[in-house]
Amino acid sequence: MEYGTGAIMAVPAHDERDYAFAKAFDLPIRRVIEGDNPDGDADGLPYTGDGLLVNSAPQFDGQPNREALNAIVVWLENEGKGKLAVNYRLRDWLISRQRYWGCPIPIVRCPQCGIVPVPNDQLPVMLPVIEDYAPQGQSPLAAATDWVNTECPNCGGPAERETDTMDTFVDSSWYFLRYCDASNSEAAWDPAILREWMPVDQYIGGVEHAILHLLYARFFCKALADLGHLDVDEPFARLFTQGMITRDGAKMSKSRGNVVSPKAIVDRYGADSARAYILFIGAPDQDADWSDEGVEGVHRFLSRLWRLSAELADQDVAAGEQGDEAANLELTRKANWAIEKVTGDMDRRFAFNTAIAAVMELINEVSRLRNSAGLGAQRFALETASSLCFPFAPHVTTDAYFLLTGERLWEQPWPTADAAMLERDTYELVCQVNGKLRDRVEVASDASKEELEAAAMAAPNVQVHLEGREPKKVIVVPGKLVNIVVG
Template identity: 45%
Template sequence: MTPPRYQPAELEPRWQKVWREQELDKTSTNSQQPKYYALSMFPYPSGNLHMGHVRNYTITDVIARVRRMQGYRVLHPMGWDAFGLPAENAAIDRGIHPARWTESNIANMRRQLQSLGLSYDWGWELASCQPQYYRWTQWLFLQMWQMGLAYQKSAQVNWDPVDQTVLANEQVDSEGRSWRSGAQVEQKLLKQWFLRITNYAEALLKDLDQLSGWPERVKTMQANWIGRSTGAYLEFPVVGHDEKIAVFTTRPDTVFGVSYLVLAPEHPLVSALTAPSHRLRVQELCQELTNLSVEERTANDQPQRGVPLGTEAVNPFNQQRAPIWIADYVLYEYGTGAVMGVPAHDERDFSFAQQYDLPITQVIVPPGVGEITPLQKAYTEPGILIHSGEFDGLESPITKEKITQTAQERGWGEQRVQYRLRDWLISRQRYWGVPIPMIHCDHCGVLPVPASDLPVLLPENINLSGRGLSPLAQLTEWVQVPCPECGRPARRETDTMDTFIDSSWYFLRFADANNDQGIFDPEKVNDWLPVDQYVGGIEHAILHLLYSRFITKVLRDQGLINFGEPFQRLLTQGMVQGLTYKTVQTGRYLTPEQVIDPQGECRDRETNEPVAIFYEKMSKSKYNGVDPEQVLGKYGADTARMFILFKAPPEKDLEWDDADVEGQFRFLNRVWRLVQNYQEHPPKNTSDATGAERNLRRVIHQTIQAVTSDTTEEYQFNTAIASLMKLTNELTDYQGTNSGFFDEGIQVLLTLLAPFAPHLAEELWHQLGHKGSIHRQPWPLVDKSALVVDEIPLVIQIMGKTRGTIPAPSQADQATLEQLAKDSDVGQRYLQNQTIKKVIYVPGKLLNFVLEP
């Protein structure tokens, strides 16, 4: 009878149905088992999976499956980061409600995830747009309000003119564009809600040392974003005013070189310190800078813009007066919003001083070199102080501390630690997000919504036809509420929260996803958390991870959890890249069908323009994407999983190649045929173990050892699959007669293959007559005795020249090996009638016979 063919389209849905009926992936609550929490960053429900999703979730699924088979109770959940601008914009474009759009997308993506055979316990599913979830997001905000971590203030903010909402600094790219819409960001002065993440700056920085399971580059990115610097806080009295201008500087050793002070245009002292004769010019520059992004204001390739206020400050160290200016390159949100201009020792200040003809006073010179007049550029290296009063002749690194100490003793300043990190701006002027649970009363001020009134539900009857004014502000009936304190008419807050709030605590909720009495049961969260393995893209290395760490520390300080870091190990997988065709002159992306290849040079079929071919991140707009549904339809989920894991190590970018997908499909077919042939023609059972049997068993246990290490320690799934291929080859080529060894090899192969190709492994396991699921089998253990090599190929040399090899026992002594060599064909040929002077033995490698002349 002809063996059945491997047909993934038939067997994969069948086994998925069986697994659902058996609740195979239900989370174990057996407290006697060690816990393991495997988590992928939950997705935004865009409507369809892309290959980046497939890669992320397959990696985590393999990790979860291996740990279950190793005896762990595994939490492996899935949910949806379901609020946000894309759904609202899509709803506006299509004339439907964001909730309906989101729900349909979730349903489709859930179906796609299930078709991949991912071992999620769907009973723990959550979506951030569901009231039973965002009720607790609002509760969390109120906790931070009570702790003094949530506050509202007027601030110069980033405004996206396309999406018509505020953006956090982290959501603006290096070119001053919105991270989502791509629009050039503008600046606006608005009253906004913030979270005091800066209160945790030192802890967020220091605790990076605890994260031994994180990639070093991610920790470096976080440390740089937090940006700790130690320096001096100095105050400069203003002539004719009671105010003092405070600056923070990491170069207090240059304070004697201050020739001007600069305030940010938004600084509250600007109006008070501007002389009447300068007011018009100051107002004009402030207005000019209002709509410019941070990047535009601080660009090095643009002329700096500044005007004097017409007032002066006094340098307390030398009593010299310095004019006060405003300039574009000083930002109110950074430091104190003011800087001391030291043009001789700062490149930016040097350029500004040259542009506006301000004094340049050198106060540091290189060791052994006198004052350089005139300076051609700023000298920014350490050196020796000059023109610095009592500090002349001292080395600048030492002087930093001495000058700071002097300032503190004389009441001019103090040593201070400063951070680049700014407080987290969470206000958004859009509808599809979590309503901020605050009420504004003209008599009582700003008050929290009582916890008993949560959740503050998003109203359904909303007009989303326009953008700009928050859609919620247009709903009079929803906005107008009685004050919870005095009962007089009051107003709800109409801004919604940044969606990064939703994703900053979801991993905690997963541990108690169905709790309707509290945010979670601390006992359950303390049991499951921290997450043992977190998997997601490097693009979240700053925002999401930093915010998640912050919220975790806040909840720890509230006594709700007993840990301060949410993720023990972090794997940041690379991107999936597709083959891209782009015209050289016009930069247009083309489909493969639009390209011709005459004489090896690709050109646009229509215009004959040369075409560049390269790999780039998959994107619909670049026509280089691959639809997972098509891959699954042609090859099946197991092939897609195998390819995505085999093509590249998980942290590297993966270049899609149809030929490599076909290669994995062929490998799974080889495994299929191997098991079919084994069932039809099993080896005979004999009691003795020949060299072939021992070699096979050694390969079996070498494979167990390698795959276990690659799936639990280094996460080198590509080399794990390579080991499975090697074992498959050994089993296919096996020439032994003892079926016990072959039986073991087949069962080990399927068991180790199960996390990678779960459907095929399950099917073949049951074809062999097993009753229970292969996914509930124990993970194979290494028999170290099987790894011992019984025989070694021993090189035989005569007078230093290799003459051949002989098979030799690995544990034999030198005398035994010498006799074996003499009796061998090599010995018979070269050693007969020869006098052996001595034998040089390199253990486990060679015998060199030195002969008498």
């Protein structure tokens, strides 16, 4: 059995997790599109861009993947094994509503000309002011006879306006296009401006958007692109679906009475603790359970960050203790590690929870090294902690930073790590069984051969492949790998 990774169409760059199943069960991962490096990446993962087919049936090898797609379908049809089908989940959708609140449909009905679109120079059609918004078997707009009775744009004779309005899904399908050019009074947008801004770099929303709103929005954009009004036909470059916060495992709802009121939390702990806790509660793409103790913990952490800063601000750093050199280096390294970690977690994965945890670690180090590190190193670590926590807890960090430096934190650049301070004191040891990669473990750079062997033997996936057998021979290459040979 082979785990298919035949990425015939280009898909966004994969990450390791996509192949967790194949790796866990040791299934071969076959590369079927030749990438820039024909031998494959060092990690053995498939190429997901466009390219020439390899390792496929001989008649398809060497074809560009998108051409091969059609050729493969034709082959399957000739073999009687399958046929081309187009799948879609876009359901029938009625956009007109008998409601007041909605965009008027710009159509006029003329007894002579039939259905006539309102010409461009009369757009947009504005809602009339009315007294009674309740529908009475027809749209509330029908009662606004002054508005309904109009002139046919085509023949100039008496005509009536359409009284239904558009469903709100229409608005949510293209608002992001209008946002790019919101003050344009001549047209919905200037194509040159949209060329600059579209597509939306990042879409964030709940999973409930996936089946309706996102399909409609994409449908609109594809239709607008086909009509020549838009240069992109995919509106959102990246989608992130956040998880739901539950309480005691249950969805929060008024009827269950288990809703956590943000106001109560803000009143008790302040907005910083409330916000930081919500971001700290778990990986943002996963559901997480609310915990009152958790808010308390984050509140204590922020209080400690502020208190340490306030205490240090009262001391004369220049004239103060220079501290122990090793402790200074340790703390400065930790601060640089935190910069690197927080920046990466936020940029690449929205992993605010692990970012906040890194700043917590830094603050723990400040506490631990308080009596050995110099005031300068402590000040750098605390300034860094405030800068890194600013997006999550802007009030308390701004205050702490001002106490330390007299500067406004929001005017400062995002900190950058000093590469020289990022020297890794660990590395990833490749663990092999009979010459095959079975696991990787993090080991200390100065670990002895015995320690490396022990670390490799203890690796979970090495254990699985040893199946209880005693090693015949163990080859240790420090800085690289351990190969365990069994019979």
